[in-house]
Every structure is written in C-alpha cells, then in structure tokens.
Amino acid sequence: MSIEITSLTKSFGAFPAVNDVSLKIETGEMVAFLGPSGSGKTTLLRLIAGLEFADKGEIFFNGENVTMKNANERKAGFVFQSYALFNHMTIFENIAFGLHVAPRAKRLTKEKIRERVLSLLETIQLSGLENRFPVQLSGGQRQRIAFARALAVEPKVLLLDEPFGALDAKVRRELRTWLGEFHERTRLTSLFVTHDQEEAFEVADRVVIFDKGSVQKIGTPLEIRSGTSNTFVRDFLGLDI
Amino acid sequence: MAKKKHVLPGFRTSVGWTVTWVSLLVLLPLTALVGKTASGGWEHFWETVTDPEVVATYRVSFGISFIAALINGVFGFLAAWIFARYDFPGRRLLEAATDLPFALPTAVAGIALTALYSPSEWLGQYLEPLGVKIAFAPAGVLIAMIFIGFPFVVRAVQPVIEDLSADVEEAAACLGANRWQTIRYVILPPLLPALFTGIIMSYGRAVGEYGSIVFISGNIPFQTEITPLMIFQKLEQYDYTGAAALGFTMLLASLVIVLIGNRLQTWGNRFRKLA
Numbered sequence: 001m002s003i004e005i006t007s008l009t010k011s012f013g014a015f016p017a018v019n020d021v022s023l024k025i026e027t028g029e030m031v032a033f034l035g036p037s038g039s040g041k042t043t044l045l046r047l048i049a050g051l052e053f054a055d056k057g058e059i060f061f062n063g064e065n066v067t068m069k070n071a072n073e074r075k076a077g078f079v080f081q082s083y084a085l086f087n088h089m090t091i092f093e094n095i096a097f098g099l100h101v102a103p104r105a106k107r108l109t110k111e112k113i114r115e116r117v118l119s120l121l122e123t124i125q126l127s128g129l130e131n132r133f134p135v136q137l138s139g140g141q142r143q144r145i146a147f148a149r150a151l152a153v154e155p156k157v158l159l160l161d162e163p164f165g166a167l168d169a170k171v172r173r174e175l176r177t178w179l180g181e182f183h184e185r186t187r188l189t190s191l192f193v194t195h196d197q198e199e200a201f202e203v204a205d206r207v208v209i210f211d212k213g214s215v216q217k218i219g220t221p222l223e224i225r226s227g228t229s230n231t232f233v234r235d236f237l238g239l240d241i
Numbered sequence: 242m243a244k245k246k247h248v249l250p251g252f253r254t255s256v257g258w259t260v261t262w263v264s265l266l267v268l269l270p271l272t273a274l275v276g277k278t279a280s281g282g283w284e285h286f287w288e289t290v291t292d293p294e295v296v297a298t299y300r301v302s303f304g305i306s307f308i309a310a311l312i313n314g315v316f317g318f319l320a321a322w323i324f325a326r327y328d329f330p331g332r333r334l335l336e337a338a339t340d341l342p343f344a345l346p347t348a349v350a351g352i353a354l355t356a357l358y359s360p361s362e363w364l365g366q367y368l369e370p371l372g373v374k375i376a377f378a379p380a381g382v383l384i385a386m387i388f389i390g391f392p393f394v395v396r397a398v399q400p401v402i403e404d405l406s407a408d409v410e411e412a413a414a415c416l417g418a419n420r421w422q423t424i425r426y427v428i429l430p431p432l433l434p435a436l437f438t439g440i441i442m443s444y445g446r447a448v449g450e451y452g453s454i455v456f457i458s459g460n461i462p463f464q465t466e467i468t469p470l471m472i473f474q475k476l477e478q479y480d481y482t483g484a485a486a487l488g489f490t491m492l493l494a495s496l497v498i499v500l501i502g503n504r505l506q507t508w509g510n511r512f513r514k515l516a
Contacts, residue, residue: 051411071414078415084408088430098416101426146412153416 001062001156001189002027003048008057010043017043019213020057027062028187030180032200035210036236041193042161044210048191049159050074061156077155081162083142085134091145092117092130098153120148123182140171160192164199176203197237201225209233271492278489281482289486294462295471301382302468303494306447309386314440317394318432324395325402340396342389347452354385355456377459382467385453390443397439401432434509441502445495 003025010018018040025031033041046052048059050071058067066074086094093100095117099108108116121127124144134142143163150158163179164172180203183190194200200207201221209217209224209232217224217233225237234240278286289295324336342350356362358376360369365376375381405428413423451469458465468491475484 049411049415051414071411072417072419074415075417076415078412080408080412082406082408084406084412086409086413086427097413097418097426101413101416101418101422149412149416 002060003157003189003191004060004063005044005048006058006060008044008047008059009055010047010052011055016213018047018054021213021215022057023208023215023218025189025191027189030183030190030192030203030205032204032207033191033193033210034195034197034200034207035216036195039210040213041208041210043213045159045161045191045193048157049076049078051078075153075155077150077153077158079143079146079150079158079160079163081165083134083139083146083166085142085146085149087134089133090130091121091126091132091134091137094134094145095120095130095149095152097149102153116152117148120152123151124148138171139167140175143167143175156189158188158190160190162193162195164196165194172199179203209236211236274485274488274492277482277485281486285482286486286489289475289480289483290490294466295468295487297463298466298468298471301379301465302448302491305379305383306386306390306444306450309383309390309447310440310444312383312387313390313394313443314436317391317439317443318398318436320391321395321399321402325399339392342392347389347450348456350388350453351385351456354381354388354453358384358457376457377461377465379465381457381459382454382465385457386447386450389450389453390447393443393446394436394439397442398432398435401435405431434506437502437505437509441498441505445498448495448498449491 003023005021005023008018008021009016021040021044033044035041043052047054050066050069050073054067058065060066061074086097089097096113099113099116102108117130118127121130124147126141126144126148129137129141134145137145143166147163160179164175167175176199182188183203192203201224204221206218206220207224208215211232216230217228224233225239228234228239281289320339324332324339355376358365358368358381360366360374360376368375373380375384409427410423413427418426449469451467451473454467455470458467460466460470468487472484472487472491475481475487
C-alpha cells in the first residue's frame, strides 16, 4: 500500500513535534525514519497509524484520505518498542486477538484462526509456545510475538516504533536480519523508526532523516552516505569525522 | 551448622518483631474470644447463635452487605475510572470527598443519613408519600453500608487503572478492536483482581459495621437488626459468653470471606504468577 503525507503538522502545546512534513512512500518499500530523540519521527509514525491526529495536513492510504479515520479503521500493523502484549492472555490469544475482534461478518472460523496463529508462530520460529504467557518469554521472543500479532490481521502496512530498542545487541542484530528477510519475501510496505543509523542503513530501501520535526534528507542509504551538504545530516551521521 | 546468610540485614530481628506484634494485636484477642466462647458451653453457644432473632440479623449483616458490596463494585469502579482517566474542575475535591467515609466517625455518618432520610426530614419527606421508605427500613441499612464501603473499591482500583499503560489500548485499536472490545478484553481483565479486593474489603467493612447503621435502621427485630447490635445487646445484659459466641460466629464468617477473597485474587492474578 502506498502512503502519501501532505504538509502534516502536529504540535503538543507550543512544541511543534511534526512540522509541515510531506512524504510519499511507495507500495512494497521499507523506509526508515532516522533522527535524534525528539525529532518527531515517532509522532509521525503515530499520526500515520491514527494514534495521534494532525493539526494540519492530510494522510492518504492508496490515494484514500484517512486523515480523520480512527486507528481501528486504518488497521495499520503497529509494533511498539515496549511490545505492548496483553499480559493476561496466552501467546495464542495475543496473536489471535485481531482476528477475534473482527466484525462478525468478516470473522474467520475457530479452525481458520487456529491455523493462521500456528502458521505465524512457525514463521517467527516460536512454535510450541502458544499456551505460554508473555511474562514467560524473553524480550526478543516477546517482540516476535508482537510482530506475529500485528501480521495476523494481514495489514497493508507495517509500522515499527523502535522495534529493537529494548533488546540486547545480539538479539537486535538477529531480529534485524530476520526483518530484512521477511520484507524481501513479503514486500509488505513497512516504516520503521530508529535512532540507530546502522540499523536504518542496513534494512531500509530508503531513509528519511528528521530533525526538529522536519525532514532533513530523503534517499537510499547509498545516496545519503555518499554526500550531502546538509550540516545537520553530516553532523548526525558523523560524515566529517 | 553454618548460619544461613540473607541479603537483607536484620532478617531475624524484623521477623521476630512482626510475629510478636501480630500475636499481641490480633491472635491474643482472638484467642481470648474463643476461650470466652468455650467457657459458656456448647449448649449455650448453640442456643445463642440459632436464636431466631439472631438468625434474622445474619441475613441483614451478611446479605444486605453483599448487595452493598456489589453495588459499590459497580459504582466504585466507575468513580475510580473517572478519577484516573479524566481531569475536570473539582476532581480533587470530589476525590477527597470519596475518602471521607474512611475518616468520618461512623456515628456521624449515621446521624447524617438519618437526618437526610427520616420521614420528616430533607429527602425523607418527599420519599415517604411515594411509598419509598428508607430510614427505619432495610433500604436504609443498605444505603449506610454502601456509604461506608464505597471508598474501599475506589482506592483499590484507582491506582491499578492509573498504572495501565496506554500502549496496550493502542495496540488493540491498531488490531481493529473498537472501544468496547478494548475495554472488555484488554482493560478489564487486568483490573479484576483489584476490583475483587475492593469488593471484598467493602463487604468485610459492611458486615462489621455498627455505628452508621444503628441510627438509620431503627433496629426493628427480624427486619433491620444487625449482628453487631445483637452482640452489643448481649453485653448490656451482662451475657458475656453469649456476646462472645456471636463474635466467634462472625469471626468464622469473616475468615471464610477473607479466604474466598484470596482465592478470587489468586485466580485474577494467575497470569502473573507464572513468571
């Protein structure tokens, strides 16, 4: 699914978190939002998901204006840094949640739900854990469950907010590689927020660099690294060192 | 044998103090109560606790308290939700007012309620012609029990609601859940243990309540008399073993309530225990 954003602005009080941002993301792309904390990248992701509403500007999914739609109508697959798993539900119930709450007319049968959950567990290589509770799993396992839960409803876009931020270096690297492979295979339009440039440059097709709520630079990893005159970008990436 | 090492210092001392303190404060008086009950003999005990007038008070003290606790469960939860989630002018004042039944001498509450609902007073004068009898009727007992139990539910539930992180609700929304489904499946289940605790505490308080009820209930035998009042009457008649017998009965009942409450809490917490 393509996403188009036109002059999007969002302020919290007097603080402009996202300031007049326009962006077009093509179907099947994996785009990284890179920038220091407070640069507006997470707010922009939340605006796209419908978890925040813009003061100005519009958002289009495949040409359809979704600016005023709620998060549960936009159904973007969202993965949180904190996993945000439902701790009182088993792993199975967590992954099946989106399928269970679907409108009756569109809801899958119990068998179909079971089939899909088990196959997702296989995809994330955690088969056999369906009856555990989230507190019994490690951070890396929990984040993979969160992926599976987001994927279960077959979203048209995957939004990842610092998905590996809470994990240790080794697991981070493993999951990053896994995500890259997953994207290669499915070509699901994906946006992910990170402050780790290595992560951004390794996984993403294109990188958007943010500072103070505005886009500083957009391009493929190669384009960005091979030279820019923007002083913030040069400084942030350490190109002059 | 080597002395067992503990990470925290003063383990033995603090355990010793705790055991002594709990024994002196709780176990000793309870033992005295059991001893006093036993000294009256089995026949006297049975006669006292199965006296028809006394049995009628069980229905009031345990039955009406239960209804009051359930009502508090519903409205206490709502109040806790609103205090935790919304900010509005006067919220702090309202929150403070919620705690009043904790601090207020129960007799004051009793007088206040009686002054409101007696047939010749404020609200009572309008309700009486409509055939609604509150003061000197079971409804009055119910209102007093709701009044004193309400803050227990609010105070038990509110901190847990405040601790809920917003991200699970957002995750539910992104998965297509509407607001009602989010509340039903995501927000409510983790709150249940706290809600049970609040309801049980409010129930326990209402079962043992005396001061705020005796004024408004009118103490009509077989209708609005409560068990603690029976104990008081026995004491006035110098029937100490009879009073102890009723006390012992209430103690047993309270124990059962506390145990049920604990079980409910364990059940509500089952997903945490596995870690």
